[in-house]
Amino acid sequence: MDAFSLLKADHRKVEKLFSQLESASGQAKMRVFEQIKTELELHTHIEEKFFYPALEKPKQTHELTLEAYEEHDVVKKLLQQMSRAKSATEEWEAQGKVLQENVEHHVEEEENELFPKAEAALSEEDIETLGEQMEAEKERKQRTASSKKKSSNKSAAKSKSASTAPKRARASKSGSKSTGSKRSKKSTKKSRR
Numbered sequence: 001m002d003a004f005s006l007l008k009a010d011h012r013k014v015e016k017l018f019s020q021l022e023s024a025s026g027q028a029k030m031r032v033f034e035q036i037k038t039e040l041e042l043h044t045h046i047e048e049k050f051f052y053p054a055l056e057k058p059k060q061t062h063e064l065t066l067e068a069y070e071e072h073d074v075v076k077k078l079l080q081q082m083s084r085a086k087s088a089t090e091e092w093e094a095q096g097k098v099l100q101e102n103v104e105h106h107v108e109e110e111e112n113e114l115f116p117k118a119e120a121a122l123s124e125e126d127i128e129t130l131g132e133q134m135e136a137e138k139e140r141k142q143r144t145a146s147s148k149k150k151s152s153n154k155s156a157a158k159s160k161s162a163s164t165a166p167k168r169a170r171a172s173k174s175g176s177k178s179t180g181s182k183r184s185k186k187s188t189k190k191s192r193r
């Protein structure tokens, strides 16, 4: 997937989540917010790791890219503030609105200004490669996030099954004893002859 298609797909996903946030309430609202946070953190990460560094040098995209980094910082700060809340207070709702407005502005600026200029500044091959790099990084991050979840589940399961481990060790020891006794029988036969 080319870089623009990938980033635009991310933008559409976050827009949907923001409209879900508006209609949700209670703990469901907090869960939607967690999804928005995960998506935005992943999205800003891949942009800052691959896309923006490629756009910092070309003259056409230099200024807009620096602006985009700053807009990301504002979004990240709001996400951090909001994630400390346990429930949706009036203040939290207000922060949510500011977050949404910031993201919408940022998305608009990227799609209407930065992307067309980037398309002119980069080669088709660059755009394709950047897309592949960002896609791979996204998958890698998502894999480590899900394996972290799994390993915490496993460690809970391990502590439950720990009592069966010594039994297995004892069984293998008794096995080696039996072969030892066979050998000793042979040696007694030999000694008889």
Ligand SMILES: [Fe+2]
Pocket (backbone or CB within 6 Å): 044, 047, 068, 072, 106, 110
């Ligand atoms: Fe961005």
